[in-house]
Amino acid sequence: xxxxxxxxxxxxxxxxxxxxxxxxxxxxxxxxxxxxxxxxxxxxxxxxxxxxxxxxxxxxxxxxxxxxxxxxxxxxxxxxxxxxxxxxxxxxxxxxxxxxxxxxxxxxxxxxxxxxxxxxxxxxxxxxxxxxxxxxxxxxxxxxxxxxxxxxxxxxxxxxxxxxxxxxxxxxxxxxxxxxxxxxxxxxxxxxxxxxxxxxxxxxxxxxxxxxxxxxxxxxxxxxxxxx
Amino acid sequence: xxxxxxxxxxxxxxxxxxxxxxxxxxxxxxxxxxxxxxxxxxxxxxxxxxxxxxxxxxxxxxxxxxxxxxxxxxxxxxxxxxxxxxxxxxxxxxxxxxxxxxxxxxxxxxxxxxxxxxxxxxxxxxxxxxxxxxxxxxxxxxxxxxxxxxxxxxxxxxxxxxxxxxxxxxxxxxxxxxxxxxxxxxxxxxxxxxxxxxxxxxxxxxxxxxxxxxxxxxxxxxxxxxxxxxxxxxxxxxxxxxxxxxxxxxxxxxxxxxxxxxxxxxxxxxxxxxxxxxxxxxxxxxxxxxxxxxxxxxxxxxxxxxxxxxxxxxxxxxxxxxxxxxxxxxxxxxxxxxxxxxxxxxxxxxxxxxxxxxxxxxxxxxxxxxxxxxxxxxxxxxxxxxxxxxxxxxxxxxxxxxxxxxxxxxxxxxxxxxxxxxxxxxxxxxxxxxxxxxxxxxxxxxxxxxxxxxxxxxxx
Numbered sequence: 001x002x003x004x005x006x007x008x009x010x011x012x013x014x015x016x017x018x019x020x021x022x023x024x025x026x027x028x029x030x031x032x033x034x035x036x037x038x039x040x041x042x043x044x045x046x047x048x049x050x051x052x053x054x055x056x057x058x059x060x061x062x063x064x065x066x067x068x069x070x071x072x073x074x075x076x077x078x079x080x081x082x083x084x085x086x087x088x089x090x091x092x093x094x095x096x097x098x099x100x101x102x103x104x105x106x107x108x109x110x111x112x113x114x115x116x117x118x119x120x121x122x123x124x125x126x127x128x129x130x131x132x133x134x135x136x137x138x139x140x141x142x143x144x145x146x147x148x149x150x151x152x153x154x155x156x157x158x159x160x161x162x163x164x165x166x167x168x169x170x171x172x173x174x175x176x177x178x179x180x181x182x183x184x185x186x187x188x189x190x191x192x193x194x195x196x197x198x199x200x201x202x203x204x205x206x207x208x209x210x211x212x213x214x215x216x217x218x219x220x221x222x223x224x225x226x227x228x
Numbered sequence: 229x230x231x232x233x234x235x236x237x238x239x240x241x242x243x244x245x246x247x248x249x250x251x252x253x254x255x256x257x258x259x260x261x262x263x264x265x266x267x268x269x270x271x272x273x274x275x276x277x278x279x280x281x282x283x284x285x286x287x288x289x290x291x292x293x294x295x296x297x298x299x300x301x302x303x304x305x306x307x308x309x310x311x312x313x314x315x316x317x318x319x320x321x322x323x324x325x326x327x328x329x330x331x332x333x334x335x336x337x338x339x340x341x342x343x344x345x346x347x348x349x350x351x352x353x354x355x356x357x358x359x360x361x362x363x364x365x366x367x368x369x370x371x372x373x374x375x376x377x378x379x380x381x382x383x384x385x386x387x388x389x390x391x392x393x394x395x396x397x398x399x400x401x402x403x404x405x406x407x408x409x410x411x412x413x414x415x416x417x418x419x420x421x422x423x424x425x426x427x428x429x430x431x432x433x434x435x436x437x438x439x440x441x442x443x444x445x446x447x448x449x450x451x452x453x454x455x456x457x458x459x460x461x462x463x464x465x466x467x468x469x470x471x472x473x474x475x476x477x478x479x480x481x482x483x484x485x486x487x488x489x490x491x492x493x494x495x496x497x498x499x500x501x502x503x504x505x506x507x508x509x510x511x512x513x514x515x516x517x518x519x520x521x522x523x524x525x526x527x528x529x530x531x532x533x534x535x536x537x538x539x540x541x542x543x544x545x546x547x548x549x550x551x552x553x554x555x556x557x558x559x560x561x562x563x564x565x566x567x568x569x570x571x572x573x574x575x576x577x578x579x580x581x582x583x584x585x586x587x588x589x590x591x592x593x594x595x596x597x598x599x600x601x602x603x604x605x606x607x608x609x610x611x612x613x614x615x616x617x618x619x620x621x622x623x624x625x626x627x628x629x630x631x632x633x634x635x636x637x638x639x640x641x642x643x644x645x646x647x648x649x650x651x652x653x654x655x656x657x658x659x660x661x662x663x664x665x666x667x668x669x670x671x672x673x674x675x676x677x678x679x680x681x682x683x684x685x686x687x688x
Contacts, residue, residue, distance in 0.1 A: 060494070061531075063493070063494050063499070066498045067259075067498075068259035068263075068496060068498060071254075071259070075255075108400070109399060109400025109401055109402075110400065111307070111470070112463075113254075113462070113463075114463050114530075115530070117254065117495075118494075135307075160400060160437055161391060162400040162404075162435075163399075163400055164397075165399045166399065190600065190601075190602040191363070210531075
């Protein structure tokens with residue numbers, strides 16, 4: 001159903017307001033009202049959520065908004081997706097609004113988490129379903145979570161050269177299990193360079209949270225292309 | 229004052245404090261407390277275009293009050309136990325009242341004393357030269373470390389890490405970490421001996437990502453209690469049993485403790501104002517948790533990994549003034565530029581931070597961690613010499629004069645920040661046998677010194 005631009009703009013304004021004050025109930029009401037007015041979940045996602053989140057992501061790339069703003073946006077989007085959009089899609093027998101499923105964590109031996117949190121939130125606000133495993137995550141735990149969540153992408157953060165071998169362990173374990181093509185494995189963090197990621201056999205690498213979103217979108221497009 | 233009673237208090241509270249989920253700490257408690265205290269204490273920094281080295285004493289004093297309040301309200305978070313380690317205002321005031329205002333590190337003729345400085349202090353900052361954890365191949369470790377140790381203006385060395393050990397990849401918290409710690413002991417001590425400064429204090433154990441590196445490296449025949457030993461507080465305001473195990477070992481061995489906290493610009497504490505508040509509160513909490521001799525900060529830019537953007541320089545300036553005016557804490561600044569050896573960018577960035585820190589009352593300067601510390605062997609002793617010379621020249625100049633020079637420097641390197649010019653590795657800017665800078669690198673160094681003199685910096 002086509003809604004006038006003014007209605008979409010008004011909904012975007014309400015969503016921005018809900019994010020600003022972390023009004024989960026207000027955001028969930030907004031999503032319900034939108035579907036009741038005839039918008040499909042996908043139309044609501046593309047016409048309301050996506051433009052607002054894109055603007056927040058762009059502002060973060062210019063450091064005009066910060067991690068707490070991303071966190072609030074992430075909470076709000078998760079509430080709307082979990083409580084309204086996903087159930088509506090399931091009821092209609094349709095496919096998900098998510099861009100893809102990502103399991104993310106800081107590699108074993110490393111306890112840094114802010115960079116990883118930024119990437120997780122940027123992916124989340126850009127429509128990915130993200131499972132954050134935290135820091136110093138053992139290789140086995142990463143593999144278990146990826147299988148459990150049926151992840152498309154395993155995203156690993158490493159701020160230390162001494163954690164990089166554990167990133168390679170994930171690839172080796174997937175190879176050994178015959179699952180290398182099931183998951184796309186990407187990494188980021190200060191010592192992760194394009195040269196290192198190519199030599200290690202990663203599917204992608206990003207220098208920061210903004211790049212990470214573009215890279216994951218590209219990988220998902222490639223995967224969908226292959227699947228089609 | 230450091231003692232077992234305070235250590236046991238910290239360990240007890242890590243096991244008895246209120247339980248909080250880490251997500252709640254990161255997403256609610258920290259950002260909410262920071263935002264609320266910034267508003268309550270009217271912390272609003274000037275536009276970066278107006279001042280990088282700030283001159284508002286009242287703002288600096290309000291920032292300290294807010295920092296005290298944040299340390300009291302939040303405390304620290306122990307990731308290993310999911311509990312908050314909290315301190316009362318009285319406990320914080322009592323600890324700050326007896327915090328050391330000087331520390332002597334190193335041994336024999338090479339002992340050096342770091343002393344607290346005040347804003348616009350004429351005494352130069354203490355210089356801890358080195359690559360601050362930058363990875364080095366084994367065959368270069370000795371020469372690179374010697375390149376810092378042989379610099380007369382370097383008061384102590386801060387070690388690099390190893391990219392490999394016995395030709396093998398290093399892995400955190402494995403036997404390889406133990407072996408790397410011992411390589412660091414052997415090679416950094418040998419480098420100081422080769423430089424003729426065998427008692428120079430070493431910043432260590434840089435290869436100790438976990439507690440096992442520290443416990444093995446600071447044992448019989450290893451690093452001395454008079455070297456300066458590191459413990460980190462994880463961003464934001466977090467610790468864990470790895471750090472607390474290092475603490476227990478260092479307290480019981482009577483070692484000099486240097487703790488650091490690197491808040492993230494744009495992270496849970498927000499922008500410039502929140503970053504300045506986090507620095508002040510973070511240093512207070514480092515003292516409360518770790519009973520430190522010295523503290524350091526190096527806020528990280530989320531996209532460039534450096535701390536020389538004008539916003540971060542400004543937050544460091546205000547926070548250092550706040551701590552210098554209102555506390556006994558000895559607080560160093562780690563220089564983390566994007567530029568690497570051989571580039572003018574590196575020298576402009578080092579100069580901007582050295583001048584900012586010297587005029588703002590920082591106790592010492594650490595580094596530089598050239599090329600953001602992430603490019604193998606992209607460090608050299610010449611940039612530490614340069615930093616020390618600039619810091620000396622800037623000691624005693626007014627904040628207003630410092631601001632004028634810093635802003636001109638920032639204009640010179642700001643366009644290069646997103647290009648991250650990593651420069652050349654050590655072997656291309658130094659002769660690795662004679663351990664002398666090559667002519668091209670020396671010429672660049674002399675050129676930039678000339679430019680600084682033209683800007684009005686009284687460089688010798």
